[in-house]
Amino acid sequence: MKFGGTSMGSAERMKIAADICRQQKATRPVVIVVSAMSKVTDLLINTLRHAEGGDKAGVETNIEALRKRHEDTCRELLPPAAQTEAMVGINALIAEFQRITGGVLMLGERPPRSVDEAIAMGERLSALLIAAFLDSTGIKAKAINAATVIVTDAVFGNATPLMDPTREKAQSILMPLLADDVLPVVTGFNGATADGRPTTLGRGGSDFSASILAAALDASELWIWTDVDGIMTADPRLVKDAVVLSEVTYSEAAELAYNGAKVLHPRTLAPLVQKEIPVWSKNSFNLAAPGTKIVTTISAPGGARAVTSMANVALVSVEPASAEISGTRVMARALDALSMVNAEVLTFSSSSYRQSFCFLVRKEELSAVTKCLEDGLSLELAHGYLKPIEVDENVGLLAIVGEGMRGAAGLAGRIFTAVSREKVNIIAIAQGSSELTINIVVRRDDVEKAVKAIHAECRMSELASF
Ligand code: ASP
Ligand code: MG
DSSP states (O other), X not given: OEEOTTTTSSHHHHHHHHXXXXXXXXXXXXXXXXXXXXXXXXXXXXXXXXXXXXXXXXXXXXXXXXXXXXXXXXXXXXXXXXXXXXXXXXXXXXXXXXXXXXXXXXXXXXXXXXXXHHHTHHHHHHHHHHHHHHHHTTOOEEEXXXXXXXXXXXXXXXXXXXHHHHHHHIIIIIHHHXXXXXXXXXXXXXXXXXXXXXXXXXXXXXXXXXXXXXXXXXXXXXXXXXXXXXXXXXXXXXXXXXXXXXXXXXHHHHHHHHTTOTTSOXXXXXXXXXXXXXXXXXXXXXXXXXXXXXXXXXXXXXXXXXXXXXXXXXXXXXXXXXXXXXXXXXXXXHHHXXXXXXXXXXXEEEOOTTOOEEEEEEGGGHHHHHHHHHHHTHHHHXXXXXXXXXXXXXXXXXXXXXXBTTTOTTHHHHHHHHHHHTTOOEEEEEEOTTOSEEEEEEEGGXXXXXXXXXXHHTTHHHHXXX
């Protein structure tokens, strides 16, 4: 089971999480993976920025806030007899963080491996606290730093697990604990390279940590505890009658996560698909809600089942200025440039005699993307073979997802009609050959209208309750 930041957000929440552990552990062996307490990772990252900028006072203020949050939680959570030892642990971890920020202050820069070591401190603190609490209630538990279990490549900040060595370590470190009736409390988010350099799996990566461990341990199920009732037909802040889907396939869940649904980290499902380990997305704030089950195949009716949207995106367009230039070659060069900066292309669309094409990237990646494109295509641009690269930041991406969309004739037509009825102009369209997802790009101001129209047209709330 994995508990997210809000599920670990206070002493009260940790007690609820611990109670869930107690109940489940009574029925079968359980390993838990925990996020940092809510907002703590942001605080850690912000502290490193202050340190890099030489702002010593800012660093100290943040570290005091970090200390207070965890010491207060410790006092509220643990019986007095257990507090002393936990406080020693908290202080040691904060001292470690302080040592790293001291180094960053001195250097005036943030070496990636030190960043990864530092920002995993939130998970180590929360793991320590909940493990101590479980222990104090008579459930044997042990906090484990995932750097000793999850082996990754050396892409700091966005590492990928190496499954074979991870499996070996998970088996040799965690299995004996389970055999001893100890509940392992593993930190989410982090790992280490084979030679021991600390890494992290990307923001929100604790879900991924949990699925890596579930696969490595051949778990029978993975439960992901969050603060929403499950995977929904749409963002309930945009669509009032959005409802929870009781079952979705791995592919649907992955498409939804990739296209902006916040409930799961996009990389979570990959390790589980082959072993067909089912995932439950559940709400630790609403234990009565059944949640969403993610499995290989479902019996739900056809059609489009959910619609997501993403606003922090930008549309980049490239257009040849002369017919002499090979469009394919320009595309190849552009994609090559994008891969150099590891940018993710969210949708790609091309169809024109003019060989123009456009694609969508995340706003955070935009400046790196435009720079690499301009470098990669500098000759063509300089000689006027290409028009200047255009960027439109005033757009949003919608994704309409459903296994049942495959081969459903007329569906795209209905979606476009529904959108156009709202006078929403569609800027770009993309559909992969799996027919699982239709992506449309609209003006930012039209996102909400389009989401509502599509949700209603495809009768998503009704379909979900079958
Ligand atoms: N604490 C990390 C983050 O905020 C990882 C996670 O919570 O999944 O990104
Ligand atoms: Mg999360």
